[in-house]
Amino acid sequence: MKPVPAAASGTPEPVRESPVLQEWLIDLPPTGSAGGLARIHTRTCLTVLGWDGSIGAATEITDRLVRNALVHGCPRTRQVMDIRLRLALTEGRQLLIEVSDSNPAFPDFGEAVLGRKGRGLWEVHRLGGSISWFLPHHANGKTVRALLGPAPCSGSSD
Template identity: 50%
Template sequence: MCKADAIWPARLRRVVRAALRHWGWPDLVETAELLLSELATNALRYGNGNDVGVRLYLSGGKFVMEVRDGSSQRPVLRHAAHTEKNGRGLFLVDAMADAWGVSEDGTRTWCSLSLRPAPGDVMQPTAVSAPVTREWSTSLPPTANSVRLACVDTRTRLTQLQWNGNIHGASEIVRRLMANALEQGVDDHGQDLRLRLAITETGELLTEVSDANPSFPGVSADEGRRGRGLWEVRQLGAHVTWYMLPGGGKTVQARVKAGEVPV
């Protein structure tokens, strides 16, 4: 694949990101970016048509991504060896998409994601919570060591703030929020991450991690894996929401009640 073609997967990730946010399905962005990158890269690398076309649309409760390469040679799902750098594109599509296929003439490859969000699972702007009675915050550099320091600080501060909840579980939520921000939220300037712990008058713990990137970027096509940080936070019983910062950037908030975080 030539240098001129190599820039298109990144451009298409921005396109699918904007489309899903416009249509109100931001929870699908990470997966859709990776899937479209793989389909486009496969078409650019192996297609022999004159151009490559991309179509994104909603149909029958599904979000569909379609890539046309003009080649009648049908793509083949294969399992690449561990030593091979390429060849995993359709394997990832098969693993992550709800469905995928090839047109009868072989010129178009498509995949789809179902529009079936679980209740409370879609990232929505943060709702107003009960008044905060106790809180603590700090800024940390965007380094891997800051994740460990944030966990230690969380256990110490929640003990001092006398939160009547699972402090170990809350520390795990902080670890995953910080790791997610470090992986996907740090911009080119390397600005600090901000951690805030707040306890409301109803006993809820609000854990907030802020970073300078206003978007939720996906995982690049060559990483071969899915960003799972926020999904894992939800699996710990937290209600995950977000809000934009006035000066730029975003805050991701995880809200849990005392006793709701599993050990």
């Protein structure tokens, strides 16, 4: 799994004040093994990066987003489901976790984030993820994004 330059992916820059420095992409199988693979990939990438946020929370958020894609990501009109995970580190040390699937619909997004329609996105929010979704211009389907900040600095009083 090799880092991809941000411009090569064709995805819109999500944070203008903090450009993406590095990103990793992985296509996941539309099977029950996708969550485990995503967790391993997330832990590995964030450890290599030395990201100073909560790797545990980021891994759990990734798992929740991938599980949601498995359950809700295949529209009735398609037989094949595609799931892609993108992890991107911004210049401001923010982490973008994006999971794309084949279904462009996302009914009741706001209700899902509030925990009124399922628990997955509510858990993502509870773990500190700022959640949004969009329709990418370069592919069919949708992308659900969680943005996590780095760990707060723990200042010492000398």
